[in-house]
Amino acid sequence: MTRIHRRLFAPLASLTAVLLLGTALTASADTLDTIRQRKKILVAVDIGAPPYGMLDAQARQSGSDVETARLLAKDLGVALEIVPVTGPNRVPFLLTKKADVVLASFSVTDERRKVIDFSDPYGVIPVVVGGPAKAPLKAFADLSGKTIAVTRGTTSDQELTRGAKEVSGINIVRYEDDATTNTAVSTGQQDYLAAAISVIPAVKKANPSRDLELKFVMKTFPYAIGLRKGDTALKSWLDGWVKANLQNGKINEIYKQYFGISLPADMLK
Structure with a gap:
């Protein structure tokens, strides 16, 4: 979004x-x-x-x-x-x-x-989870053992928090604004991202070498x-x-x- x-x-x-x-x-x-x-x-x-x-x-x-x-x-x-x-x-x-x-x-x-x-x-606006194209990621359970970025206070944060409750080993890194979150993913600090669907192409545009793609939809609002x-x-x-x-x-x-x-x-x- x-x-x-x-x-x-x-x-x-x-x-x-x-x-x-x-x-x-x-x-x-x-x-x-x-x-x-x-x-x-x-x-x-x-x-x-x-x-x-x-x-x-x-x-x-x-x-x-x-x-x-x-x-x-x-x-x-x-x-x-x-x-x-x-x-x-x-x-x-x-x-x-x-x-x-x-x-x-x-x-x-x-x-x-x-x-x-x-x-x-x-x-x-759909809120989604994105990750590397080669990563097999279809549901919250597949995030176990992984670190994922999200912007604090957004609906993406809300839905990620809810989904992560049932899965152990998810490390959520919360940033204070979308620009910082997107930069963290585009520069490779994190490989996984919870955000609005529009963020995926924006991150890829910022760094074409990143193979980020939509993995699954958390919820549509x-x-x-x-x-x-x-x-x-x-x-x-x-x-x-x-x-x-x-x-x-x-x-x-x-x-x-x-x-x-x-x-x-x-x-x-």
């Missing part, structure tokens, strides 16, 4: 703390009115997770989430300010109002729903726009915006541009 990859799994203790913070903020003023009065929307995007968010050859912000954020701001009739985030700090940035919304390959999970709300999904609980007017507007731009094909065009495939047909109805 990288960004495919576009995104917060946290330990239970951290989730509890964030839940308390989220509850304290739900009574805040409606964010949609704030955005319109400010004439600018603050959108959190992970710029270190291509193809969702990245810097192009001219050091300009680009990626599927960046383009989607631009479309969102245009349709809302306000200026756009991108707020750079990483996987682990997406929820804290949202809850502390450093961002109005999050578009950062933000997979919809039960854990995240405890502390924030989501719009209707505007994309999908829809991803959506994250917003604070209690922002009912904003959620209603975002849901309508997502539906309209899926039906008119604009979101799908962005998805195809960066991932080379179309969104599932049932999302476009």
